[in-house]
Amino acid sequence: MKVTAAILPLLTVVSASCLHGTSLLPRAADGIVDINSFNYTNTGGPLTWYGLDKKNSACSTGKHQSPIDIVTEEIDYASANSVHFHIPSADNAKFENLGSGLEVVLTNGTLVTKSGSYKLAQFHFHTPSEHRINEEYYPMEAHFVFENTAGSIAVVAFVFELSQFGYSTPLFDSVFAHIDDIATPGTYTKTNSLDFTGITRHLNSHGIYQYTGSLTTPPCSEDVAWYISTAPLPLNVQSYNAVKHVLKFNARYTQNALGQDNLLEVATSELK
Numbered sequence: 001m002k003v004t005a006a007i008l009p010l011l012t013v014v015s016a017s018c019l020h021g022t023s024l025l026p027r028a029a030d031g032i033v034d035i036n037s038f039n040y041t042n043t044g045g046p047l048t049w050y051g052l053d054k055k056n057s058a059c060s061t062g063k064h065q066s067p068i069d070i071v072t073e074e075i076d077y078a079s080a081n082s083v084h085f086h087i088p089s090a091d092n093a094k095f096e097n098l099g100s101g102l103e104v105v106l107t108n109g110t111l112v113t114k115s116g117s118y119k120l121a122q123f124h125f126h127t128p129s130e131h132r133i134n135e136e137y138y139p140m141e142a143h144f145v146f147e148n149t150a151g152s153i154a155v156v157a158f159v160f161e162l163s164q165f166g167y168s169t170p171l172f173d174s175v176f177a178h179i180d181d182i183a184t185p186g187t188y189t190k191t192n193s194l195d196f197t198g199i200t201r202h203l204n205s206h207g208i209y210q211y212t213g214s215l216t217t218p219p220c221s222e223d224v225a226w227y228i229s230t231a232p233l234p235l236n237v238q239s240y241n242a243v244k245h246v247l248k249f250n251a252r253y254t255q256n257a258l259g260q261d262n263l264l265e266v267a268t269s270e271l272k
Helices: 002-020 046-052 171-177 195-205 237-247 265-270
Strands: 084-086 093-098 102-105 110-113 116-126 140-147 153-161 186-190 206-214 222-229 233-235
Touching: 084 195, 093 171, 102 237, 110 140, 110 153, 110 222, 153 195, 153 237, 171 195, 171 237
Parallel strands: 153 222, 153 233
Antiparallel strands: 084 110, 093 102, 093 186, 102 116, 110 116, 116 140, 140 153, 206 222
């Protein structure tokens, strides 16, 4: 019994790591996609998004910008059973490297809240997390972006915490299985089958932070409804390293408290 107990943790780690590819060599990407004009480095980064396109003015002047530092004693929480997140299983989905990030294109999901019904447009990833919780950042964050017929946007977000036992949420094992195939920006591949049961159960089993902010990418449009799970999802080290190797760094800096002046405007006034 002692030998079995000692081996089980090792088997868990090995089995988890085996999910990240079926061969020693990556297969070729399925095709190419356009690369976003913005990024997170030097003159392409968040400090200059307005300079890239004047349509991005909210990035520099908006007063309800995301991401924020979530102060758990001050943030609003969604009331019980007020957020209905549903994404059916999918045989596969298009997985893109847009240069600025990794995005899964999938449109068969719905989000229903007190504000109305939304349809899934895509979900994507940030390393490290964009939101902080009581000033603590996390290794990664996923954003599920929904839009309604009027063009309003809602985002359901999950932060990730590295697992002590080598476990990852199965959905993301399926997404990241062929991440090496799209290591080059401007390429895409197809995911394995996707099952959203686990993250739906996770969202329904924990509290949900709620606030109104903005997109965290250009054009930084405001009036975006945010719903963020209070409990991190598990992520094994192998998955994290694989994602970080391709995604690098793509987190917008934490914005000012909601309703306060944009930090770029504050910095500009101080320079004067």
